[in-house]
Amino acid sequence: MKRLFNHRFLALIQKEFAQIRRDRRIAMSLILPPVLQLMLFGFVLNSKVQNLRLGVIDESRTPESRELIARLSESESFRLTSYYLSPDALTDAITHGKAQAGLIVPYDYARNLQRGRQANVQFLLNAMDANTATIARTYAQSVIASYSANLQSSGLHAEFSQIAVPDVGRRGRVDLQPSFLYNPGLVASWFSVTGVLGLLCILNGSLVASATMVKEREAGTLEQLLMSPADTSEIVLAKIVPLFLLLCMMALFAIGIMRVVFHVPFHGSFMLVFAGAALCLLSGIGIGTFIATFTQSAEQAQLTSFFVNPPMSSLSGALTPMEAMPHWMQPLAKFNPIYHFGVICRASMLKGSGIETLWPNFLALLVFTVILVSLSVWRFRKQLG
Amino acid sequence: MRRILAQTRKELIQILRDRLALALVLVLPVCILLLLGSSIALTVSHLPIIVQDFDDSSISRELVDVFRASTSLYVTSWPTDRQPQDAFMTNKARAALIIPEHFGRDVLRKQSSPVQFLVDGSDSNTASLVAGYATAIVNAYNAIHSGATSPQPVQAQIRLWYNPGLSSKKYSGPGVFVLAMSMFAPLLASLAMAKEGEKKTILQVYVSSISAHEFLLGKILAFTLVGLAECVPLLVLLHFYFGLSFVGDPSSFFVATVLYSFCVAAFGIMVGAAIPSRVAAMQMVALGGFLLVFLLSGLIFPIDNIPIQIRWISNLVWGKHYIYVVRDAFLQGGGWPSTWLEVLIIGFTGLVFYTLAWRTMRRMQVKA
Numbered sequence: 001m002k003r004l005f006n007h008r009f010l011a012l013i014q015k016e017f018a019q020i021r022r023d024r025r026i027a028m029s030l031i032l033p034p035v036l037q038l039m040l041f042g043f044v045l046n047s048k049v050q051n052l053r054l055g056v057i058d059e060s061r062t063p064e065s066r067e068l069i070a071r072l073s074e075s076e077s078f079r080l081t082s083y084y085l086s087p088d089a090l091t092d093a094i095t096h097g098k099a100q101a102g103l104i105v106p107y108d109y110a111r112n113l114q115r116g117r118q119a120n121v122q123f124l125l126n127a128m129d130a131n132t133a134t135i136a137r138t139y140a141q142s143v144i145a146s147y148s149a150n151l152q153s154s155g156l157h158a159e160f161s162q163i164a165v166p167d168v169g170r171r172g173r174v175d176l177q178p179s180f181l182y183n184p185g186l187v188a189s190w191f192s193v194t195g196v197l198g199l200l201c202i203l204n205g206s207l208v209a210s211a212t213m214v215k216e217r218e219a220g221t222l223e224q225l226l227m228s229p230a231d232t233s234e235i236v237l238a239k240i241v242p243l244f245l246l247l248c249m250m251a252l253f254a255i256g257i258m259r260v261v262f263h264v265p266f267h268g269s270f271m272l273v274f275a276g277a278a279l280c281l282l283s284g285i286g287i288g289t290f291i292a293t294f295t296q297s298a299e300q301a302q303l304t305s306f307f308v309n310p311p312m313s314s315l316s317g318a319l320t321p322m323e324a325m326p327h328w329m330q331p332l333a334k335f336n337p338i339y340h341f342g343v344i345c346r347a348s349m350l351k352g353s354g355i356e357t358l359w360p361n362f363l364a365l366l367v368f369t370v371i372l373v374s375l376s377v378w379r380f381r382k383q384l385g
Numbered sequence: 386m387r388r389i390l391a392q393t394r395k396e397l398i399q400i401l402r403d404r405l406a407l408a409l410v411l412v413l414p415v416c417i418l419l420l421l422g423s424s425i426a427l428t429v430s431h432l433p434i435i436v437q438d439f440d441d442s443s444i445s446r447e448l449v450d451v452f453r454a455s456t457s458l459y460v461t462s463w464p465t466d467r468q469p470q471d472a473f474m475t476n477k478a479r480a481a482l483i484i485p486e487h488f489g490r491d492v493l494r495k496q497s498s499p500v501q502f503l504v505d506g507s508d509s510n511t512a513s514l515v516a517g518y519a520t521a522i523v524n525a526y527n528a529i530h531s532g533a534t535s536p537q538p539v540q541a542q543i544r545l546w547y548n549p550g551l552s553s554k555k556y557s558g559p560g561v562f563v564l565a566m567s568m569f570a571p572l573l574a575s576l577a578m579a580k581e582g583e584k585k586t587i588l589q590v591y592v593s594s595i596s597a598h599e600f601l602l603g604k605i606l607a608f609t610l611v612g613l614a615e616c617v618p619l620l621v622l623l624h625f626y627f628g629l630s631f632v633g634d635p636s637s638f639f640v641a642t643v644l645y646s647f648c649v650a651a652f653g654i655m656v657g658a659a660i661p662s663r664v665a666a667m668q669m670v671a672l673g674g675f676l677l678v679f680l681l682s683g684l685i686f687p688i689d690n691i692p693i694q695i696r697w698i699s700n701l702v703w704g705k706h707y708i709y710v711v712r713d714a715f716l717q718g719g720g721w722p723s724t725w726l727e728v729l730i731i732g733f734t735g736l737v738f739y740t741l742a743w744r745t746m747r748r749m750q751v752k753a
Contacts, residue, residue: 025665037676044680046690047427047510068539094546096723097709113538120540127545128716130553131427131510132687137543138517144541151538171530172495174448176502176523178516181473183506191508211664299576299663303405306572307413314421320685321511324426324553343476350507353474 008230012238019212020242026208030246033204034254038196042262045192045319049135054078055090055099062110068121071147072103077139090124100126101136113151182350189262194349195318197254198341201277203309205247205284206291210301212239213292213380232381240285240373244278247285251277267352276344279365283337286372293379318342337368388595392603393610396577400611406573410615414565418622422561425685426553427510430456434515435463435478442489448500451526452482457518473505480504480515547716558627559711560684562619566645567704568674570612571653572667578604578657579666597746601739605650612646623715633718641710641728648703648735649674655742678704703734 020026054073058065073080081099084090093099102124112119123140127133183190216222225235255273258264287308295301313319315329316338322330333339340361347353355362400406436452438445453460458480463472469481483501491498502519506512548555581587590600623629631638653670660666678684681691681698682705691699699705706727713719 040676040680043695044691045686047686048690049687051689095717095719118538118540120542123541123543125543125545127548127551128712129556129687130548130551131514131556133545133548134428134551135513135517137545138520140543141541142520144539148539171444171492173497173527174492174523175497175499176520177499178502178504178519180504180506180512180516181470183509183512186506186509186512188509191510299667300405302664302667303409306409310413310417311420314424320425320427321429321508323429323432323511325424329424346507347474347476351470351474351505357471357474 009234009238012230012234013242016212016238016242020246026211029204029208029211030250031253034200034250034257037200038193038254038257039261041196041319042189042193046188047131048186048188049132049139050076051079052077052100052132052136053081053098055082055084055093055102056080057084057087057090057102057104059107060105060109064110064113065105068105068109068144068147069103072140072143075139075143077136094124094126097126100132101140190264190350191346192319193258193262193264194345195316195342197251197258197277197345198280198316198338199313199318200254201247201251201280201341202284202287202312202338204250205243205281206288206305206308207302208247209240209243209285209288210292210295210305211288211298212243213289214295214298214301218297233377236289236377236380240289243285244281247281248278251281264349266349268348268354272348272355272358273345276341276348276362276365279362279369280337280341282369283365283372286369286376289376290372290379293376293383312336312338315339316342334364335368337365340364340368388599389603389606392595392600393607396604396607397610399577400573400607406576410569410573410611411618414569414615415618415622417565418558418561418619419626421564422558422627423554425557425561427685428551428553429511429514430458430518432458432479432511432515432518433461433477434458434480434482434519435469435472436460436482436484437463437465437469438484439465439486440484440488444489444492445484447530448484448488448523448526449482451522452519455518455522458515458522469503473503473507478505479508479511480519482519552628554627555629555716556712557685558623558629559715560682560708562623563682563704563708563711564675564678564684565619566612566616566642566707567649567678568670570608570615570646571649571656571674572670573611574604574608574650574653575657575660575666575670576663577608578654579661579663580657582657582661583663597743601654601742601746605647605654605739608650608653609643609646612650613643616642616646629715631714631718632716633714634720635714637721637724637728638710638714641707641724641731644728644732644735645703645707648731648738651735651738651742652703655738655745658742658745677702681705682708684708703731706730706734 056069058069069080072078078101082093084093084102087104090099090102090104094102102122104122104124106120106122109119109121121144123144125133125136125140180186216225226232230238251274255270255277259266288305291301291304291308295304315325315333316336317325317333318338322333322339325333343361344358344365347358400410434452436449438449449460452458461478463469463478463481469478469483472478472481481501481503483503485498485500488498488500500523502516504512504515545551581590595603652673656669656673657666660669681695681702682688683699684704688696688699688705710724710727710731713724717723
């Protein structure tokens with residue numbers, strides 16, 4: 001340890017800082033991605049089902065049918081776009097994307113209701129997007145059910161309830177009362193932003209690291225460094241330390257954006273999130289350095305990272321829930337630092353968990369970091385030696 | 386024409402010699418489609434929930450059994466003396482069903498009996514899915530045991546069109562197909578073009594008899610072919626792994642695919658011509674090809690959810706129109722009447738990229 005922090009090492013670090021300061025591209029890639037990616041992902045990745053375009057065929061044209069249509073379109077989820085006259089026109093509108101949902105009220109709707117019979121309406125949904133369709137179906141069902149319940153109480157349906165079989169020998173209803181913990185408003189950006197932070201740390205860390213590592217070789221100044229009295233591990237560590245410090249500032253900046261722009265709550269300790277981010281950055285730097293030792297130029301390093309980054313980010317549960325992956329893939333995520341950081345970040349920020357529940361994830365991150373960094377230092381030394 | 390083809394041949398030979406590039410266009414798209422196509426989904430089922438039954442009567446166990454029987458949720462064990470929040474903290478469960486004491490007695494007395502359903506809201510979309518599943522389960526339970534005979538006055542008959550099984554693979558597959566198509570061919574195109582600028586071989590092109598149009602068209606044609614070659618294994622995968630096949634008339638899809646390959650190749654060439662540095666050009670293509678198409682083209686999340694201030698940008702993203710055509714070809718089957726505008730837009734965008742590339746080429750020629 002004492003040997004590390006000698007004069008030579010500090011001089012090397014100073015040199016790296018000077019190099020980074022002069023390279024505008026690296027400075028840019030420390031500021032631009034966190035802002036751009038957090039903002040884009042946070043604002044754009046919104047799975048909330050709202051304002052679905054609803055096309056209507058109202059063959060009944062009565063106050064009752066208009067009441068039902070008003071109920072559907074006044075909810076946040078559906079927006080009435082236009083009325084159609086024939087089923088063909090509505091079908092075309094759904095096929096061509098002008099409407100995403102359709103409601104068909106038959107001509108005998110009001111008459112059936114007044115006579116106390118059951119009235120049927122048809123509800124069409126474009127289910128190409130399975131997620132939107134699943135949620136929209138629940139919404140439509142609950143809007144129509146609550147409309148029905150109100151009908152029964154409003155007296156219009158006095159006859160209807162008489163016709164219904166009396167509930168002798170029947171049990172009481174079970175009344176499910178869902179409540180949402182940790183994110184009662186179901187703000188979508190809290191989920192995506194906390195996931196993107198991990199992606200940012202790993203992807204940006206590896207990108208910046210591989211760029212700086214490869215640069216010395218491209219410029220042909222590596223030999224000069226080797227001729228200097230510094231030994232190889234000093235050279236590598238002197239490259240890692242300034243990068244790490246700068247990337248930590250980037251992570252702090254990103255956490256600041258999360259807090260100020262997206263109002264993500266901070267129920268747990270800040271230090272826990274920051275420590276996780278630091279470990280994540282170190283493993284990112286490890287991956288970048290490792291890639292750099294296999295490649296001769298910045299171009300090759302970037303091309304190689306195309307083979308590493310997409311699997312890493314898609315098998316992380318950062319943007320979509322873990323359960324979406326096929327079953328056999330799910331265990332693979334346990335070997336992914338982004339996954340563990342995502343767990344730490346969400347648990348600590350949103351749920352307020354502490355180290356006593358998160359220690360397995362920290363341990364995993366720590367192991368990855370140690371393995372990746374020592375592997376890359378070892379490869380680097382071998383190449384230089 | 387002969388000079389264009391000669392230029393194309395030269396490019397194709399260069400690609401074939403670069404093993405890394407070849408793997409990038411032929412192997413990586415397939416891997417990406419497999420990985421992203423099956424993991425980027427929002428509709429998840431088989432989610433763990435815990436049950437705390439403080440009543441422990443036959444009635445309450447009956448309710449729990451209904452939850453057990455569901456395919457979208459599964460019940461994992463959890464002791465009643467531990468807080469359900471602990472299960473959320475350690476990600477053991479997505480939701481907790483809490484049945485109060487005297488639940489069975491109240492139900493038998495025909496009173497409406499509340500049960501609590503706590504949902505971990507940290508993943509907002511999954512939370513609303515879980516709540517929806519649970520509501521449907523309890524409604525079904527009620528229908529069997531208490532209220533089947535008081536039918537709702539208004540009955541909604543819901544029909545799901547184009548994807549009745551609600552399989553999210555069928556939605557994400559075409560999206561990721563477009564993502565792969567918009568990324569790798571233009572990446573190689575921009576690299577090849579930027580390389581000419583970086584290595585100054587472009588000067589040789591200037592002094593040769595080839596004109597700017599011929600040079601650009603030759604290059605673009607080569608990478609259009611690369612894009613189309615990439616398309617073949619992807620379509621095979623879409624058919625066999627994602628279970629998609631053409632519904633209706635596929636001719637608009639084929640025209641759109643050729644035009645789109647041209648469009649993205651022209652985009653890559655334009656970037657390479659404008660930025661004569663391979664690393665910077667690559668970052669630009671990654672930004673345009675990946676980030677824009679991934680985020681602003683309705684790949685996973687509906688475009689209507691994008692805040693209105695930036696939603697208009699998505700109309701300029703070429704991938705958005707192609708995604709529409711691909712989904713139409715595989716799911717809706719609208720054919721030409723519903724896709725002609727998109728096909729025109731894709732072709733037009735390609736022309737714009739081509740013109741821009743040509744203008745930068747002309748400028749460079751004067752400078753040199």
